[in-house]
Amino acid sequence: MTPAVEIRRLTKTYGHKRALDRVDLRVEEGSIFGFLGPNGAGKTTTLRILTGLARPTKGTVRVLGHDVATADNAVRADIGFLPDVPGFYEWMTAEEFLRFAGGLFGIGRKVLDERTGVLLELAGLTDITTRIGGYSRGMKQRLGVAQALINAPSLLMLDEPTSALDPMGRKDVLDMLQSLRGRTTVFFSTHILADVERICDTVAILDHGRVVAQAPIDELKARYGAEKVVVEVGEGADELAAAIGAEPWAAKVERDTNDTIAVTVTDADAASRAIPAMVAARRLPLHRMEAGEMGLEEVFVQLVGGGQQ
Amino acid sequence: MSGFAAFVRKETTEILRTWRIWVLPGMLLMFAVTGPFLARYTPEIIGAVGGSQAAALLKAIPKPTYLDSYAQWAKNLTQIVLFAVIIIYGGLISSERKSGTAVLVLTKPVSRTAFVVAKALVHSLFLALAVVLGTLVTWGGTALVFGTAAGGPLWSSAMSWLAFGVLFISIMTLLSALLGSQAGAAGIGLGVFAIISVAGLWEPLTKYSPAGLANAPMVLAAGGESAILWPMVTSLVVSCVLVASAAWAFKTKEL
Numbered sequence: 001m002t003p004a005v006e007i008r009r010l011t012k013t014y015g016h017k018r019a020l021d022r023v024d025l026r027v028e029e030g031s032i033f034g035f036l037g038p039n040g041a042g043k044t045t046t047l048r049i050l051t052g053l054a055r056p057t058k059g060t061v062r063v064l065g066h067d068v069a070t071a072d073n074a075v076r077a078d079i080g081f082l083p084d085v086p087g088f089y090e091w092m093t094a095e096e097f098l099r100f101a102g103g104l105f106g107i108g109r110k111v112l113d114e115r116t117g118v119l120l121e122l123a124g125l126t127d128i129t130t131r132i133g134g135y136s137r138g139m140k141q142r143l144g145v146a147q148a149l150i151n152a153p154s155l156l157m158l159d160e161p162t163s164a165l166d167p168m169g170r171k172d173v174l175d176m177l178q179s180l181r182g183r184t185t186v187f188f189s190t191h192i193l194a195d196v197e198r199i200c201d202t203v204a205i206l207d208h209g210r211v212v213a214q215a216p217i218d219e220l221k222a223r224y225g226a227e228k229v230v231v232e233v234g235e236g237a238d239e240l241a242a243a244i245g246a247e248p249w250a251a252k253v254e255r256d257t258n259d260t261i262a263v264t265v266t267d268a269d270a271a272s273r274a275i276p277a278m279v280a281a282r283r284l285p286l287h288r289m290e291a292g293e294m295g296l297e298e299v300f301v302q303l304v305g306g307g308q309q
Numbered sequence: 310m311s312g313f314a315a316f317v318r319k320e321t322t323e324i325l326r327t328w329r330i331w332v333l334p335g336m337l338l339m340f341a342v343t344g345p346f347l348a349r350y351t352p353e354i355i356g357a358v359g360g361s362q363a364a365a366l367l368k369a370i371p372k373p374t375y376l377d378s379y380a381q382w383a384k385n386l387t388q389i390v391l392f393a394v395i396i397i398y399g400g401l402i403s404s405e406r407k408s409g410t411a412v413l414v415l416t417k418p419v420s421r422t423a424f425v426v427a428k429a430l431v432h433s434l435f436l437a438l439a440v441v442l443g444t445l446v447t448w449g450g451t452a453l454v455f456g457t458a459a460g461g462p463l464w465s466s467a468m469s470w471l472a473f474g475v476l477f478i479s480i481m482t483l484l485s486a487l488l489g490s491q492a493g494a495a496g497i498g499l500g501v502f503a504i505i506s507v508a509g510l511w512e513p514l515t516k517y518s519p520a521g522l523a524n525a526p527m528v529l530a531a532g533g534e535s536a537i538l539w540p541m542v543t544s545l546v547v548s549c550v551l552v553a554s555a556a557w558a559f560k561t562k563e564l
Contacts, residue, residue, distance in 0.1 A: 051416045054563040073312065073418035081416040087409020089319070091326045103315030104417040147413065 002065045004029045004155045004185035005050065010059035012045055012209075019045045021209040022059070027202070029154075030182050034196035034217075035189040037206035038304055043189035044084055046206070047159045050187075051081050064155055077105060080153035080184075084160045086144035090133030094125040094143050097132060098150055105151040112150075119146035122176060124169075137164040145173055156180065158188040162195055174199050197296045207304040217296070224299045229271050232260045234285030243278055247271075259287075264302075312419035313427055320431040329397075333436065336393060337443035340385040345450035348378040375455040376532045379463045382447045383530035386440070386470045387523075394436065394474055395498035398481035400491030401428055402559060407489065412564055422556040429482045429552045433475045440471050465537070466530035472541045473522040477502070479551035486555040486562070519544035 005027035012020040020042045027033045037043045048054040049061055052068050061068045066075045088097055098119055102112040120126045123142040132140065141164045148156060161177075162170045177186050178199045190196060196203055197217070204214040213220060233240060237259035244263055245253040249271050252264040265271040268291075279286045324330055352373060356364045402425065405411040415421060444467040452458035480501055484494035508514045509523035521540030528535040 048563070053412060053416065073420060076416060077418045079416065081413075083409065083412050085409060086413060087411075088413070089323065089410055091323065100315060100319055101413070101417065103318065104312045104414065104419055106312065106315075106418070151417075 001029055003027055003062075004031075004064060005033075005187060006060075006062040007046070007050075008060045010046070010049065010061055011057050012042075012049065012054070013057045019209050020049075023206070023209070023211050025204055025211060025214065027185060027187050029185050031202050032177060032181055032186045032200050033188070034200035034203040035187060035206065036191065036193065036196055036203055036300060037189070038191060041206040041304075042209040043206055044159055045209075047081075047083075047157055047189060050157060051079070052076070077151065078154040080148035080151060080156040082141075082144045082148040082158040082161055084163070086140060086147075088132045088140060088143065090131060092132055093129060094120060094123070094132060094135075094139075094146075097143065098147055101147045101150045107151065115150055115152070119149055122146060122149075122172075124172070138166055138169050141165055142169060142173070145176065153184060155185045155187065158186070160190055161188055162190065162192060170195070193297045193300055203296070205300060205303050212303045213299070220299060221296060224302060227265055227268060227302075228291065228298075229263045229265055229268070229275065230260060230288070230290050231263065231275055231279070231286070232258075232288035233279060234259065234287055236282055236284045237261055240278060240282060240284060243282075244275065247274060249274070312417065313423040316414065316419055316423065316427045317431055320427055324431070324435055329435075332397065333390070333393065334439045334442065336390060337439050338446060340382065340389075341443040341446035342450060344381040344385065344447055345378040345454040348373050348381045348451075349454045373455075375451045375458045376462060376530070378447065378451040378455065378458075379466060379530035379532075380527065382444070382463070383466045383470065383526040386467070386474075387526055391470075391474060391477060391502065392499070394477050395481060395502065396495045398432065398478055398485065399493075399495035399498060400485055401432065401478075401482055402485040402555070403489050403491060403494065404485075406562075406564060415564065421560045425482060425486060425556040425559050426552060429479060429555070433478050433548075436474050436478060437471055440467055440474065443467075462530055462532045466526040469522050469529060469535070469537045469541065470526040472537075472544045473519065473526070476519050476522070476544045476548050476551075479548035479555075483551045483555040483558065486559040515540070517543060519547055 003026045005025065007023055007025040010020050010023040011018065023042070023046065035043055035046070045054065049056055050063055050068065052071055055069070063071065064075060064078055092100065095116060098116045099112060102115065107115070123146040125139065125143060125146070128139070132143065135143070141161065145158070145161055148158065162173050165173060174195060177188070180186055200217055202215070203217050203220060205212050215223065231240070237255065241253050241255055241261045244250050244261065249265050249267040250263050251266050254262040256262065263271065275289060276286065352367050352370065356367050411424070415424060444463060448458055448460065448463055451463070477498065481494060481498050484497055485491070488494045488497075505520050506523045508518070508520040515521040516536065517539045519540055521535075521537065522544055525535040525537050525540065529537070
C-alpha cells in the first residue's frame with residue numbers, strides 16, 4: 001500500500017541553520033499520525049515542505065504517491081491543510097470563506113451547500129453572521145479546521161490544531177479528527193501530549209530537526225516502558241529504595257504512597273537480576289515486580305530532554 | 310481553471326467590500342467633478358481674491374477653454390493618481406503573504422501563476438473602469454461648463470494614461486512579489502516613475518518605448534499631437550512580461 005506521506009532523508013537548511021536533518025517519516029494511509037516535538041523542533045518546517053510552501057534542501061518528499069517538488073493542482077485537490085496561525089480574509093463571513101475555499105476546489109453548488117452547512121455546524125459557527133475580522137482566535141482555529149475539510153481530503157495536515165482552543169473546543173476538534181479514522185489520513189503536529197495519546201495510532205517525535213522515535217503509540221510506550229521497573233514489597237520500601245538508588249543502573253527512583261517503588265533503569269537486565277537479590281538479602285516480602293508502562297509524557301521527556309519543555 | 314475563476318471572484322468582491330472601492334474611484338470622481346469647474350472659474354477666483362494686480366495679469370491670459378479642463382484631468386492622472394496607484398499596489402502580493410491568506414489559498418488547487426495573474430488582471434480592469442468612469446464625468450462636466458467638449462483629445466489622453474497606469478500596476482505586481490515591504494516596493498516604484506519620466510525626454514525612447522506615455526496624456530489633452538501607438542503597444546507587451554516575471558519570482562519564494 002502506498003503511504004500517504006513518505007519522507008526520505010529530508011534536510012532543510014536556512015543559511016547555516018539546519019532546521020531538518022535527514023528526516024525519515026512514513027505515514028500510512030488511514031492512520032491518525034501525531035507529529036510531536038518541542039517548539040522549534042522543525043514541525044512547521046516539515047509541514048510547509050509537505051504542502052509545497054517551502055522546498056527541501058535535500059531528500060525526497062512524497063505526498064499521496066507524488067513528489068511534492070512536481071506536485072500540481074491535482075495533488076493539492078486531495079489535501080486539506082491548516083497552518084499554525086491561519087490567515088483569513090477578514091471582510092468575509094465564515095460561510096463566505098468556506099464557499100470561497102470550496103470554489104477553489106471547483107466543488108459544485110449542491111455539494112458545497114451541503115458541506116458548508118455541515119462544517120459550519122461542526123465549527124460551531126452556524127449562527128455567526130459577523131465578519132471573520134471580529135472572531136476570537138479559537139473561532140478562527142475552528143474555521144481553519146472546517147476549511148481544511150471542505151474538499152473531503154484524502155490527507156488532512158494540521159499544524160498545532162488545538163493550541164488556541166479552550167478545553168471544549170479542543171475536545172470538539174479531537175472528536176472530529178477521531179471520527180475521520182479509517183477514511184482520511186490525519187497528520188497533525190502538536191506539543192500537547194494528551195492530544196496525541198488520546199487519538200493517535202502512530203506517533204513520531206522530532207527533536208532538533210531529527211526524528212528520534214517513530215512507532216505505533218502502544219509500541220512506543222511498551223518499548224520505553226520496558227526501561228521502567230515497578231517493585232512492591234510488604235515492608236522496608238524506604239531502605240530498599242535508597243539501596244536501589246545507589247546502584248549504577250538506577251536512573252531515577254520514585255516512591256509511591258504505599259510500599260511501591262518505581263525505578264527508571266538504564267540496564268533492564270542488570271536491574272531484573274539485582275533487585276530480587278537485594279529484596280532477599282534484606283528478607284523483605286516481595287509482592288510484585290514488573291516492567292512498568294511509561295506514559296507518553298515520560299517517553300517524550302526521556303527522548304527530547306526535560307529541560308526543553 | 311475553476312480555482313482561478315474563484316480567486317478572480319474573490320479579488321473582485323474584495324474591491325467592492327473593502328476600502329479599495331472608495332480610494333481610487335473616489336479620488337478620480339472628485340477630480341472629475343471639480344476639474345471642469347476649477348478650469349473654468351479659477352481665473353475669476355484668483356481675480357476676486359488677488360486684487361487689481363491679479364486682475365490686470367488675468368487680462369493678459371487667454372480665456373479658459375474646454376481643453377484647459379482636459380489638461381486639468383490629465384495633470385491629475387499623471388501627477389496624483391499615478392502616485393496613488395504606486396502606493397496602493399505596493400502590497401498587492403506581499404500583503405497576502407504577510408497576513409497568511411496566501412498560504413490558505415496556495416495549498417488549494419490554485420497555482421502561484423494563477424494567483425499573480427488574477428490579481429494583476431482584476432486590478433488593471435478595476436483601474437480601467439475607474440478611469441473610464443472619471444473620464445466620462447469629466448467629459449460631461451466640461452460640456453456642461455464650457456458648452457462644448459470634443460471627445461478626441463480627452464479620450465486619447467485618458468487611454469494613453471491608462472496604458473501607463475496598467476504598466477505601473479504590473480511594475481508594482483513584480484515589486485510586491487519580490488519584496489515583503491509595501492513601503493519598500495512603493496519607494497522603488499516611485500524611483501522607476503522618476504527614471505521613466507527622465508527617459509521620456511529622449512526622443513528615440515519617446516517614440517517606441519513606454520517612456521513616451523509619461524508626457525503624452527498632457528500633450529494630447531491640450532489638443533496637441535503625440536504618436537502613442539508604439540508606446541502603447543510596447544507598454545502592454547512590457548506589462549505582460551512584468552506580470553510573467555512576477556509569477557516566476559513568486560514561484561521561487563518560500564511561504
